[in-house]
Amino acid sequence: MSDLVYHLPLTQLATYRGHRVIVRAAQPHDLIAQLGPQDLRNLAYVQFCALPDDIDGLLHWAEGLPIELHLDAPARDFTRLYRCVKLLDTHPVRVSLPVVPGFEKAAKLALSLQFAVRLHVGQPPPSLIDPLIALLEAYLHQSTVAQPVEWFHSLLLGLCQGDTATLWALNEEDPARLRHIDAQGRERWPGRLAAAEFDTEPAEFVARWGDGLRRGGTECARCPFFAPCRGYFKWPRRDYDCAGVKAVLAGIHGAADELRRDLAAAPSVPRGTPL
Amino acid sequence: MKGRHISLVLLPTSRCNAACDYCFEDRTHDQLSQEGLQVIIGKLLDHMDGHSIEELTIHWQGGEALLLPPDWYRRAFAFIEDAAAARGKRVAHGLQTNLLAYGPTWDPIIFEMFGGTVSTSVDYPNRHRKVPGRGPEHYDALFARKLEMARAAGIDVKAIAVPNQATLAIGAARFCGHLVEVLGITDFQINTPFPGGAPNAVKRDLCLDLAELTRFHCELADVWLGGESADRVRIGPFDQLLDYFLHREARLPCIWGPNCADELICVDARGTVSQCDCWVTSYPEQHFGNIFDGDSLSDLLRGSRARERFLERPARLMQGECLECEYLALCHGGCPVRTYSLRGRLFEKDPYCELYAALFQHIAGWAARLSARAVRPDGPRP
Numbered sequence: 314m315s316d317l318v319y320h321l322p323l324t325q326l327a328t329y330r331g332h333r334v335i336v337r338a339a340q341p342h343d344l345i346a347q348l349g350p351q352d353l354r355n356l357a358y359v360q361f362c363a364l365p366d367d368i369d370g371l372l373h374w375a376e377g378l379p380i381e382l383h384l385d386a387p388a389r390d391f392t393r394l395y396r397c398v399k400l401l402d403t404h405p406v407r408v409s410l411p412v413v414p415g416f417e418k419a420a421k422l423a424l425s426l427q428f429a430v431r432l433h434v435g436q437p438p439p440s441l442i443d444p445l446i447a448l449l450e451a452y453l454h455q456s457t458v459a460q461p462v463e464w465f466h467s468l469l470l471g472l473c474q475g476d477t478a479t480l481w482a483l484n485e486e487d488p489a490r491l492r493h494i495d496a497q498g499r500e501r502w503p504g505r506l507a508a509a510e511f512d513t514e515p516a517e518f519v520a521r522w523g524d525g526l527r528r529g530g531t532e533c534a535r536c537p538f539f540a541p542c543r544g545y546f547k548w549p550r551r552d553y554d555c556a557g558v559k560a561v562l563a564g565i566h567g568a569a570d571e572l573r574r575d576l577a578a579a580p581s582v583p584r585g586t587p588l
Numbered sequence: 589m590k591g592r593h594i595s596l597v598l599l600p601t602s603r604c605n606a607a608c609d610y611c612f613e614d615r616t617h618d619q620l621s622q623e624g625l626q627v628i629i630g631k632l633l634d635h636m637d638g639h640s641i642e643e644l645t646i647h648w649q650g651g652e653a654l655l656l657p658p659d660w661y662r663r664a665f666a667f668i669e670d671a672a673a674a675r676g677k678r679v680a681h682g683l684q685t686n687l688l689a690y691g692p693t694w695d696p697i698i699f700e701m702f703g704g705t706v707s708t709s710v711d712y713p714n715r716h717r718k719v720p721g722r723g724p725e726h727y728d729a730l731f732a733r734k735l736e737m738a739r740a741a742g743i744d745v746k747a748i749a750v751p752n753q754a755t756l757a758i759g760a761a762r763f764c765g766h767l768v769e770v771l772g773i774t775d776f777q778i779n780t781p782f783p784g785g786a787p788n789a790v791k792r793d794l795c796l797d798l799a800e801l802t803r804f805h806c807e808l809a810d811v812w813l814g815g816e817s818a819d820r821v822r823i824g825p826f827d828q829l830l831d832y833f834l835h836r837e838a839r840l841p842c843i844w845g846p847n848c849a850d851e852l853i854c855v856d857a858r859g860t861v862s863q864c865d866c867w868v869t870s871y872p873e874q875h876f877g878n879i880f881d882g883d884s885l886s887d888l889l890r891g892s893r894a895r896e897r898f899l900e901r902p903a904r905l906m907q908g909e910c911l912e913c914e915y916l917a918l919c920h921g922g923c924p925v926r927t928y929s930l931r932g933r934l935f936e937k938d939p940y941c942e943l944y945a946a947l948f949q950h951i952a953g954w955a956a957r958l959s960a961r962a963v964r965p966d967g968p969r970p
Binding site: 369372373391392393395396398399402403418421422424425426427455456457458459579580 | 592639640833835846847850899902903904906907911914915916917918920952955956963
């Protein structure tokens with residue numbers, strides 16, 4: 314089996330049996346009816362493209378299987394998350410949402426209900442930078458936040474551990490790792506790259522895109538965050554002003570430095586030390 | 589209902605041997621029969637089957653639960669054990685009692701059914717707990733004698749306490765000292781007062797100055813955590829909050845869950861189904877239905893517009909200031925019954941919001957200091 318993961322609609326599952334897959338579906342009953350035990354072995358997670366109307370059927374189906382709930386209009390739909398809380402008893406559940414006006418309400422409620430969160434950040438406009446920074450602050454420092462916010466979380470861990478994963482990979486948009494299968498069964502590159510045509514090999518895209526930006530005189534040439542970013546925020550518009558997202562990245566870098574220093578300075582605490 | 593667990597607050601009798609001024613219960617002569625209990629348990633197990641719920645906790649309350657005889661509980665326990673085992677379900681039992689009817693004949697069933705633990709109610713100073721026709725002093729003396737008897741029998745007695753104006757006047761240290769050192773109660777929970785049920789003069793004055801009550805809560809936390817008794821005494825909800833802020837597993841009280849309608853239901857001796865005990869006895873307009881009607885508890889719950897309003901409440905509150913709160917994850921708008929009894933509306937945040945936020949902040953501070961001390965034992969004491 315290759316390392317590629319295919320992100321596909323339930324209707325295309327039969328074609329990709331034997332591959333590592335992420336399955337997206339509209340309603341639980343479709344999924345429960347069509348996924349057999351043999352499919353679960355190769356399933357990274359299931360994604361609901363909108364909040365399901367009734368989640369009861371999922372509660373004891375494939376317990377432990379990760380589920381992602383996508384909120385396409387987070388400001389409108391976020392309160393419906395209350396109806397999905399029960400899922401957390403039997404599944405790891407992540408709420409994914411685009412960074413659009415009002416996203417911070419949905420992110421806050423999701424975290425308050427103990428859902429993990431994944432942000433589809435894209436190229437956020439200046440008006441959404443402050444909410445992003447506020448969410449980062451809450452993720453880093455607020456004692457009531459105990460769940461990961463992606464991509465903050467994996468980037469922070471990567472920086473602490475010397476990992477070299479890029480934002481393309483962390484956001485599941487690296488074509489070397491993931492492919493998008495559309496409703497007609499056509500294979501596309503993942504995420505925001507799905508609509509474009511390329512003459513680059515998928516495995517080389519991230520490196521080539523980054524190198525091209527640096528050679529082309531964009532701000533990437535002098536950016537201290539280029540290593541994890543690799544021009545992620547310059548897609549699709551190369552002239553996107555990264556000032557705002559650099560502030561977010563600086564916050565994560567600063568926290569990683571602080572965490573490393575604290576861990577190095579902390580005395581070891583014997584196991585079982587009572588608080 | 590929550591995926592794996594459901595709680596049933598079961599009121600098998602509405603009779604009571606006390607006449608507490610602030611009681612929200614409707615004291616009648618209703619009493620659940622064994623046949624009625626079997627119907628309730630059967631429908632509840634059906635509901636659990638239908639929703640893949642594996643565990644049930646039954647909180648036996650009243651009225652006064654001990655006004656049914658021990659043999660009634662023995663038969664009830666045997667039936668529930670058999671019925672649950674046949675469905676592969678696990679059932680735990682908790683008993684809330686004023687202890688006034690306690691005697692040694694209760695010991696076998698308390699150990700067998702309730703694991704040797706009961707929860708009682710105690711206020712200090714006592715202003716409102718009475719038996720009919722007598723004053724608080726008589727109640728206190730009777731209660732102390734029964735408490736001593738129960739403890740002598742090896743029963744672990746926990747307690748719920750509701751502060752009153754006199755409690756605030758004596759302060760947290762004396763209050764805590766009385767419960768722990770005089771009564772020997774080392775596991776108790778502080779509840780905030782609310783005027784459920786039929787109005788009376790006492791209930792009109794039941795709600796205390798919020799700032800004073802908040803200060804009392806924080807001082808009680810300081811007395812507990814700053815003294816020498818923290819290891820041998822547990823005070824709820826402070827202990828659960830401390831666990832939460834220390835990132836240990838924490839079971840917060842129902843008033844702070846994402847939605848209590850996902851967690852529990854209440855059934856009284858008449859079969860009335862409601863959200864919890866105050867709703868079932870005080871607010872008929874909020875009843876979900878009667879479990880003895882129809883074939884299915886699941887259908888009753890699904891079709892109840894009253895229950896739908898409970899399910900809607902947290903989401904409705906997110907349209908207001910709760911969403912801005914730093915402690916949303918802990919509270920979700922607080923307790924519906926406190927809101928309804930004090931404000932007459934459901935879709936409003938808990939009137940004790942200010943107290944909760946201050947207490948959360950206070951306990952979070954304690955947790956941070958205790959964590960720092962665990963890492964650096966030679967540092968300053970919290």
